[in-house]
Amino acid sequence: MNARATRAPAAQLAYVLHHYDWSESSLILDLFTREQGRLAVVAKGAKRPYSQLRAVLLPFQRIQVSLSKPSKGDGGPEVQTLRGAEWASTHAMPAGAALFSGYYLNELLLKLLARQDPHPQLFDAYAQTLPLLHASEDAQSQAALRAFELRLLNDSGLLPDLSVVTPTQLPLELERSYVLTAESGVVPPSHAGAHFKGAELIQLQAALLHGSVEALQQACMGALPALKTALRGLLHYHLGHKPLRTRGVMLDVQKLLA
Known part of the structure; x- marks a missing residue:
C-alpha cells in the first residue's frame, strides 16, 4: 500500500x-x-x-x-x-425529545459502526436527519428516524433485500402482506404483528438503492407504525448485549412526566 x-x-x-x-x-x-x-x-x-x-x-x-x-x-x-x-455549519441544538433522538442516533453509530470504516452516504444521511428532529416527535421526525435506521442497517450489511422473500429470493407480490424479522428477513406473516404490503417494502428498497434521503423519508412516511416495530426488533437483535442507554433514559423521563 x-x-x-x-x-x-x-x-x-x-x-x-x-x-x-x-x-x-x-x-x-x-x-x-x-x-x-x-x-x-x-x-x-x-x-x-x-x-x-x-x-x-x-x-x-x-x-x-x-x-x-x-x-x-x-x-x-x-x-x-x-x-x-x-x-462547517451551525444548527440550533435539539431540545426536548429531539435531543434524546439526536443522542439516540449517536449511540447507534457508536455501537454499530466499526472504526476506520467510511460510510459517506450514511454521513450525509445523518447531516440531513438532525435538522428534522423536532421536540413534538411529529410524523416528519419519525420518518427521519426510521429512514436513518434503515440507511444504517443497510450500509452496515444488516438489512436484507426488502424487494424479495428472503428464503426463496422470489419477488414480493404488491398486495400481499409480509413481515420483516431479524432471524428470517422478509417472509409471509405467520402470526399477528407489524405487517407490510409488498408495495411498501419494494418502495423502501427502491429508495435505499436510489440513495436520496428525502425519497427514503417519504417512503417511510407510509409505513411508520410497522417500521418502528420491525426496526426496533432488528436493532435489538444486532445490538445483542449492548442495550441502548438513550432509549432507557428517554423511557424513564417519560414515566416521570406521566
Missing part, C-alpha cells in the same frame, strides 16, 4: 459523537467523519478555559477538522491528534 493511500486527509467534515476525559486538560473524541468513518481523536488542551476548541467540539454541529497521522500505542486502536477544528 503506498503512502498516499494511507495518509489522512488534511481537513475533513466531522461530527462529535462522544467525548471522554483523557487528562485534566484534554479529551478523547469519538468523531464520525465523512472520509474515514469513526475515529478516535485526542484533543489536547480542549478542556482549558481559554481553548478555542471548547466552543467548537459540540455534538450535532458539523465541523471541519485537521488531524495528525495516526499512531498506534500498546497494540490499541489507532489514535490521531486533533490539529484544528472550525465550524
